[in-house]
Amino acid sequence: MSVPVYILKRILQALPLLFIISVMSFTMLKLAPIDPLATLRANPAISAAAIKAEEERLGLNKPPVIQYGIWLSNLLRGDLGVSTSGSSVFVLLMQRAGNTLLLGVLTIFFTWLIAVPLGVWAAVHRGRWQDKLCSMISTTGMSMPTFLMALLLLMFALATRVLPIGGLTSPDFFERDALGQALDMAQHLIIPVTVLTFVGLAGIQRQMRANLLDVLRAEYVRTARAKGLPENSVIYHHAVRNAINPLITLLGFEFAALLSGAALTETVLAYPGLGRLTLEAVLTKDMNLVMASIMLGGVMLIMGNLIADILLKVVDPRITLQ
Numbered sequence: 001m002s003v004p005v006y007i008l009k010r011i012l013q014a015l016p017l018l019f020i021i022s023v024m025s026f027t028m029l030k031l032a033p034i035d036p037l038a039t040l041r042a043n044p045a046i047s048a049a050a051i052k053a054e055e056e057r058l059g060l061n062k063p064p065v066i067q068y069g070i071w072l073s074n075l076l077r078g079d080l081g082v083s084t085s086g087s088s089v090f091v092l093l094m095q096r097a098g099n100t101l102l103l104g105v106l107t108i109f110f111t112w113l114i115a116v117p118l119g120v121w122a123a124v125h126r127g128r129w130q131d132k133l134c135s136m137i138s139t140t141g142m143s144m145p146t147f148l149m150a151l152l153l154l155m156f157a158l159a160t161r162v163l164p165i166g167g168l169t170s171p172d173f174f175e176r177d178a179l180g181q182a183l184d185m186a187q188h189l190i191i192p193v194t195v196l197t198f199v200g201l202a203g204i205q206r207q208m209r210a211n212l213l214d215v216l217r218a219e220y221v222r223t224a225r226a227k228g229l230p231e232n233s234v235i236y237h238h239a240v241r242n243a244i245n246p247l248i249t250l251l252g253f254e255f256a257a258l259l260s261g262a263a264l265t266e267t268v269l270a271y272p273g274l275g276r277l278t279l280e281a282v283l284t285k286d287m288n289l290v291m292a293s294i295m296l297g298g299v300m301l302i303m304g305n306l307i308a309d310i311l312l313k314v315v316d317p318r319i320t321l322q
Contacts, residue, residue: 003310010302010306014302017302018295018298018299022291022294022295025290025294026067026291030064032285034283036084036284036285036286037055037060038284040054071291080288080292082288083281083286084284084286084289092277093274093289093293096274096277099271099272099274100275102189103189103192103196107197107262108251108254110193110197111196111201111204112204112251114197114205115200116204116205116244118137118208119207119208120208120209120212120236121134122205123208123209123212123213124212131209137205138201139202141199141202142199142203144198146195146199146264146265147264147265149195150191150192150265150269153194154191154269157191163190163191164188165270166270166271167272168185168271168272169188170188191269192265192266192271196265207246211246211247212235212239212240212243215240215242216235216239221238221239224238245315245316248308248311248315249312251304251307251311263275263278264279267279274293277289277293
């Protein structure tokens with residue numbers, strides 16, 4: 001099957017899945033015991049007529065099935081609706097998605113840049129102090145909660161004042177030149193990227209180590225060594241290439257988490273990203289905003305898996321697309 005036909009087939013297969021995700025998400029949101037207009041009702045200055053008008057504007061006075069039908073028909077026309085704050089959901093997502101995408105791309109880049117060589121290093125030196133050091137690092141990363149790591153780095157930054165705390169830019173950001181703005185953003189990104197990289201590298205490092213150890217025991221590797229090939233050539237030109245193929249599947253899942261995988265870190269570090277926006281929307285039961293975020297996450301997951309499958313086909317011609 002050719003790649004374009006395979007992509008079309010996967011897209012068609014994804015449509016029912018997205019529909020099921022939307023129904024399940026909408027149902028769970030409706031069952032949640034949260035009043036999206038609780039803030040308005042608690043304000044004695046707001047009249048009952050104004051609250052009723054707001055319910056009418058958001059469609060909250062209609063049966064749930066009708067509400068879902070309205071939301072779905074608007075989505076099919078490309079209209080994501082309005083938030084309970086009155087802002088366009090599309091505008092809100094676009095304002096935050098760029099920040100989260102920047103954070104996610106940098107995190108994936110540094111995670112793979114560090115984790116893959118560490119996994120190779122640990123496998124090559126299996127049982128030695130290098131392997132134990134990598135095991136200690138990965139165990140620490142897997143066992144430490146993300147919010148705790150973020151809080152520790154925040155306290156370090158507060159005590160030393162070497163890094164800015166919170167946000168993505170400084171108050172005088174727009175008064176700086178282009179280079180100054182880039183450096184300012186880079187300084188603000190150090191803490192969140194460090195947190196997510198340290199927590200994320202453990203799984204990839206351990207997976208790379210296990211894959212390479214399996215490949216090093218393969219018949220063709222023993223044959224290459226028997227022919228007298230240098231050890232570095234056997235490891236880095238033959239074994240590593242085959243050992244890294246299964247990790248491409250993990251890359252697909254990480255692509256899915258680009259826009260939604262850092263909600264807790266964004267909240268703790270006051271980072272203006274999509275995850276923090278979605279969390280706040282869930283707490284206030286902002287239906288249109290939450291549904292748009294969930295559907296965006298579902299689309300990213302499907303795209304990530306599709307990209308991973310195509311990359312596997314590119315790096316390994318033995319794999320066929322069906």
